[in-house]
Each structure stands twice: as structure tokens, then as C-alpha cells.
Amino acid sequence: MSSRNMTLLIIVALLVWLGSNGLYVIKETERGVLLKFGEVVDPDLKPGLHWKIPFVNNVRKFDGRVLTVDSQPERFFTQEKKALIVDSYAKFRVSDTAKFYTATNGEVLRAMQLLSQRINDGLRNQVAIRTIQEVVSGERDQLMIDLQESLNDVARTELGIELVDVRVKRIDLPSDVSESVYRRMNAEREKEAREHRSQGQELAEGIRAAADREVTVIRANAYRDAEQIRGEGDAEATRVYAEAFNQDPEFYAFTRSLKAYQEAFSGEGNILLVQPDSDFFRYLKSPQGAE
Incomplete structure (x- = not known):
């Protein structure tokens, strides 16, 4: 192989190396910062193909979509000093890439841990000024609104993230008091x-x-x-x-006599003792009932 071909191969290899190490792509779902010896020189890289100087510049990419931090259930005390177990989650996204990188070193898990701590502190403060009834039903929506408003400024200034939403998933009584509450x-x-x-x-x-x-x-x-x-x-x-x-009075007297005869002789072996000249036998002596 001639020296000319060798030189050409070296140049091609150098170009390939420079391309692979100097070119980078920022996707539509990503946010990124350009560093120069560890210092942020471009805090808002736009989506597309970009160029950097190898060994001088470095690029840190972050997920630009809405992320979810699911906090662990924590025990908080209400205004009446009653304990509640509150389970919550929050939706957030990176808004200030330079501050986000400075505060978390570009680590999303670190950002979630810091945000979770601030959410728990905010929930503790919000629950402490309300009664159980207000926390459970009466002012539950207002609690989440107040919590989001109070945390949004802190999240932006300290962590460089925007708090999209904060929700309380579940509110339970501690196991050591739930039984007595249920009995009551x-x-x-x-x-x-x-x-x-x-x-x-x-x-x-x-x-x-x-x-x-x-x-x-x-x-x-x-x-x-x-x-x-x-x-x-x-x-x-x-x-x-x-x-x-x-x-016809005579006919009436006749029918009454017949009825009397029927009732008197209705039974078997009846014996009736009357005077022979009694009116009872009046119509037996004569059909006309003559005396």
C-alpha cells in the first residue's frame, strides 16, 4: 500500500472518529445542556443534529416528557393531633435544564428524591392546618391546589423543574388506631x-x-x-x-194452626196432653174451624 493510500485511510478514519464523537442528536422528547470542561455553555439545546468539540465539550441529555414521582405513604398529624397515612404522587417535567443539571447533576432519580422530600414537607404543613374531615373530604381538592402552588415556585427555583400536578391517592388511618376508630x-x-x-x-x-x-x-x-x-x-x-x-183472618188462623200441628208432631214418639175442647184441635174437628 502506497503512502498516499495510507494517508487517505488515516484521514477517513479521523473524519469518522470526529463525526462519531463530535456529532450528537437531541430528540423531540429530550432536553439537553452543552458543557465545556464541566461548565454549562448552552443550557437549552434544541432538537436536531448538533456539533461539539471532542474532549472539550460534553452533552448531558434529560427526558423532556412529563415524569411521575410516586412518594411512599407517610404519617402526618392533623389539626386535632390525629395521625393519618397519606399516599401521594406528582407529575413534573424539566423546565430549566441548567438549574436541573446543577441541582441534581442531571440524575432524574436524584430529582425525584428531592421532589418527594419537598412534597412530604408540603403535605405535612397542609395536613397540620386541617381537621380529619377537611383532609378526607371537605377540603381535599383545595389541599392539593394549595400544595401545588406552594411547591411550584420551590421546584422551579431550586430544582429547575415544573410541577404539573400533585394528587393524593389514598388517606388511611394508622393500623394502631384504625381498630378503635372502626369500633367507635x-x-x-x-x-x-x-x-x-x-x-x-x-x-x-x-x-x-x-x-x-x-x-x-x-x-x-x-x-x-x-x-x-x-x-x-x-x-x-x-x-x-x-x-x-x-x-182473610180465617185463612191466617188456619195456617197458624197447621204450623202449630207441624211443630208439635215433628218428633217421633211425642205425647201431647190437651183438653178435648181446646182450640188446638179446632181445625181437626171441622175444616171451617167451627167451635
């Missing part, structure tokens, strides 16, 4: 249930008494009306009988 809640619910049952029983007794009274009144009115109708019917029957019998 059960006792309160049982007391409330007994009160409701007694009120229901009292109302039911009132309804039964009113229904019984109404039934008695209805029966009395019905009996009165029935007796009145029965009396009117008996009176009408008596009037009809009287008019019928007045038309």
Missing part, C-alpha cells in the same frame, strides 16, 4: 340504627292503632246500618203480613 364508628351506627328502629316501631304502633280504631268505627257503622236495614225489613215484612192476613 360501629357503635355510633348501631346507636343510630336502634334510634331508627325505635322510631319506626313507634310509627308502626301509631299506624296499627289508627287502623284498629278505623276498623272498629267501620264495623260499628256497618252493624248500625245493618240493624237499621234489618229493622226496616222486619217492619216492612210485618206490614205485608198484616195486610195479607187482614184480607
Whole structure:
């Protein structure tokens, strides 16, 4: 191989080495800073292809997307000095690459640890000024809003990150007090249930008494009306009988005698002792009932 070819190969190899070590790419999902002997000289590298001087410049890349830091559940005390276990998480992204690199050395895990500590401190302060009722339901949304507002400035100035959102996932009572709280809640619910049952029983007794009274009144009115109708019917029957019998008194006397004979001799072996000249045998002596 001639010296010319050797020189050409060396030049090509040098160009390849310079290209591989001098060119770099910043993706759309990345943020980066350009360093010169460890000092930040360009804090905001734009996405695309860039050039750096090997051995002089260095590039640190960070994830530019929204990241999540999931804090460990911590015990906080409310305004009444009651302990609560609060589990939370936060969404953040790098906003100031130079400050982020200076504060965390470009390590996302380090940034998450620092942010988690500040979130816990903020939650401790926010829970301490509220009651259990306010933390659990009454002002839970406001707590997260206040926490995000108070932490956002700190996160920007100290860590170079923007706090997108802070959320409380779960709020529990500590295991050492939850049992007593549950027992007290059960006792309160049982007391409330007994009160409701007694009120229901009292109302039911009132309804039964009113229904019984109404039934008695209805029966009395019905009996009165029935007796009145029965009396009117008996009176009408008596009037009809009287008019019928007045038309033929002799026939009426005859039918009454037949009925008396039927009732007197309805049984077997009956014995009847009467005077021979008794009116009982009036129509047996003569069909006309003559004396």
C-alpha cells in the first residue's frame, strides 16, 4: 500500500472518529445542556443534529416528557393531633435544564428524591392546618391546589423543574388506631340504627292503632246500618203480613194452626196432653174451624 493510500485511510478514519464523537442528536422528547470542561455553555439545546468539540465539550441529555414521582405513604398529624397515612404522587417535567443539571447533576432519580422530600414537607404543613374531615373530604381538592402552588415556585427555583400536578391517592388511618376508630364508628351506627328502629316501631304502633280504631268505627257503622236495614225489613215484612192476613183472618188462623200441628208432631214418639175442647184441635174437628 502506497503512502498516499495510507494517508487517505488515516484521514477517513479521523473524519469518522470526529463525526462519531463530535456529532450528537437531541430528540423531540429530550432536553439537553452543552458543557465545556464541566461548565454549562448552552443550557437549552434544541432538537436536531448538533456539533461539539471532542474532549472539550460534553452533552448531558434529560427526558423532556412529563415524569411521575410516586412518594411512599407517610404519617402526618392533623389539626386535632390525629395521625393519618397519606399516599401521594406528582407529575413534573424539566423546565430549566441548567438549574436541573446543577441541582441534581442531571440524575432524574436524584430529582425525584428531592421532589418527594419537598412534597412530604408540603403535605405535612397542609395536613397540620386541617381537621380529619377537611383532609378526607371537605377540603381535599383545595389541599392539593394549595400544595401545588406552594411547591411550584420551590421546584422551579431550586430544582429547575415544573410541577404539573400533585394528587393524593389514598388517606388511611394508622393500623394502631384504625381498630378503635372502626369500633367507635360501629357503635355510633348501631346507636343510630336502634334510634331508627325505635322510631319506626313507634310509627308502626301509631299506624296499627289508627287502623284498629278505623276498623272498629267501620264495623260499628256497618252493624248500625245493618240493624237499621234489618229493622226496616222486619217492619216492612210485618206490614205485608198484616195486610195479607187482614184480607182473610180465617185463612191466617188456619195456617197458624197447621204450623202449630207441624211443630208439635215433628218428633217421633211425642205425647201431647190437651183438653178435648181446646182450640188446638179446632181445625181437626171441622175444616171451617167451627167451635
